[in-house]
Amino acid sequence: MADAAVRRWGEGLRCYGLIVGMWVRSTMAYRLSFLMMAAGNFAATALDFVAIAIMFSHVDVLGGFSLPEVAFLYGTTSTAFGIADLTLGNMDRLGRRVRDGTLDVLLTRPVPVLAQVAADRFALRRVGRLSQGVLLLAWSLTRLDVHWTPVTVALVPLMLVSGAVIFGAVFVAGAAFQFRADDASEIQNAFTYGGTTLLQYPPTVFATDLVRGVTFVVPLAFVNWLPALRVLGRDDPLRLPAWVDFASPLVALGCCAAAALAWRTGLRSYRSTGS
Amino acid sequence: MRLYAAVAAGGFRRYATYRTATAAGVFTNTVFGFIVASTYIALWNERPHLGGYDRAQALTFVWVSQALLASASLLGGGFQEELQDRIRSGDIAVDLYRPVDLQAWWLASDLGRAAFQLLGRGVVPLAVGALAFELALPADPVTWLSFLLSVLLGLVVGFALRYLVALCSFWLLDGAGAGMLSALLCMFFSGTLLPLNVFPGAFGEVARTLPWAAMLQVPVDVLLERHRGTGLAAALAFQAVWAAVLLAAGRLLQSAATRKVVVQGG
């Protein structure tokens, strides 16, 4: 049983890689266009931060956080989101494939459908967004005035990986929803793009109920807020126990399980209704 | 004229059929409204009269921009890609030989779309914002009418800009780059990311005279009654002048494109 699952995942990843490779080569057929789009992808997200920088030209702190601290939050969530966006960001095209019937072609192949949908039209230009996040994270690390310990140092890569997985689970769950509502792709934008916008700012900026919602309902707070507050040496506004700051990997696993369940349910319902 | 009214009605109806997509968009606009509103509250708590706005006015800015986001295509979208596809595929030659004016045809169709999205995607987010936060919405119906006029002028300016960009596809091999640059400029200089009156110093002054300011910043300021009397007239004139200049530029480019198609066969 477990053996079969491992083999299936291995096969899925292998085929994901194969299809991604094909898309990258297709992209490189138009090299100049690719460079332009990647630069644009970078610039679009960079302007986002320019707006924050303009805010800080008027104030010294926002919600009690300094510019380097906000940049740290921004960099961590943008990097995590950038990884998920690059690898799974085109899953929101599933609804279109349902509408025009091309999803059926994917279902006739001996390859997990999830892997094929995840790799569909893989957009390498999205490295633009990812690299902007990484650059900003690096800049914030040089400016932060925090006391680093081995634990807080380890927390940084841990939150990036867990965060990417959590956002990835949101992409998968959002796509699964499109099996039922094939033109509702924009709903997931509220959780993906909306989520990363939320996490770019300190939790102190938001109403407590909103913070509770993204901690306990859609656990985006585990992408960066909770571990990042520990790194920055600040209390979390919900006063949760200290171990919660290290719970991101567990939460990420839970999100994966939930997303997998949603995906299976969605695919099963598609195969019985065909619409 | 009747033809263009029919085209506009067609644009309206076409978008009215996407009900689930509209509901999904309203949901997302509302979520973003809450997120951005929270950050503005934090900002205006630190600097209570930043950019000349009080807190209620700043929050009004947030929710009006979410309400206009789809209608004014502040983050891109609308007709531009469709027109670019027709130019790239050569189908545009057919359009050019039809006895209708290309620019007026697309303008009517885009205004029809915008009208639907103003109602379908604008009203609910603004109402939610007004219920959840204290907004500075005017009581005077004349202000609301001036606001609608200003929105209309802003829509025309937005259309004229994107029409110019789309026509570039006649000369550029790949119109996507121009489209992307135009979307970036629009997102930043319309005030979608941050109100233009918060932009610092001379940079802000320049930003407020660019055409993109006519798309969001001016309509919101009209609604907030920051332009009154001759000031209001000046604000509307600012929009009208940009609309006229850009539409005229579009016509020039269009006739050059027509010559290119007719003489060189595309």
Place this chain on the structure above:
Amino acid sequence: MDAFIELDGVRKVFDVRRRTGLLRRERHQVRAVDGISFRVPRGEMVGYIGPNGAGKSTTIKMLTGILTPSGGRLRVAGVDPSRDRTGLARRIGVVFGQRTTLWWDLPLRDSYGLVRRMYRVPEDRYRANLERCVELLDLGRLLDVPVRQLSLGQRMRGDIAAALLHDPEVLYLDEPTIGLDVVSKTKVREFLREVNAERGMTVLLTTHDLTDIEQLCKRVMVIDHGRLVYDGALDGLHAVGESERTLVVDLEHEMPPITGVPGARTVKVEGTRQWLAFPATHSAAPVVAAVAGRYPLVDLSVREPDIEEVIARMYAERPTP
């Protein structure tokens, strides 16, 4: 002979919600496939025809495991497709006429490389299969051309080859000749005959083109409103004998209706273009020769009788039981 494809009372019912007012919705059930039974022995090539919306593609989707049947029993090679879709996928080939699976911006060869690795086709089998396909479908010069530069006919040939590289035991073809030029149609048909005979591959073919069926299949199944209304030899579809093909000719200048062509009659004149109908069982050659001998021809083409027309005639002659 063992039954390779078996259907026993297979049904597929869809819930359809229709908007009847601004907010009101009506739910009703559509029986897309309503109790179909048939058997196809290994190695047979069968035509599966019917009007649009009759339930053809729903059947194909159930045979490939995309859709789960609402009732009845269905087996392909002894396997229940809806339970072991991925397992079965290695053993079947599918060609959807209007949906290419080739990679638009990459050379044709790259698409085949992906198939090889996705299906884990052994190197020697892959090479042998590719060689055979290239030879029979005349793909040699096309292998290194980006797919976007291929014509529709070339692309369809490429698609069919892609579906055969993994040695499938059964091939489902959905409108494989739609929109193709005469040369490509002929090539595709020759190829299908060849692989069917050579490998004993079972083929299920849906099409609107009766010539496909005439040239390829001894057996035809007709589906309408979700039910099998005919299953038997092509000749038994007696309406075919009475259906007509049409010769469309463009003349150099306008002329009165063409007369004196044995076995054909002029049914329509429009400017310089004229339509001549002749029985589908006759060859087009003598008709063309007769016209060409006496009239100044600019262009001509032959239109095949439409399946829907044949089925409509079937109904007109045989009251539904």
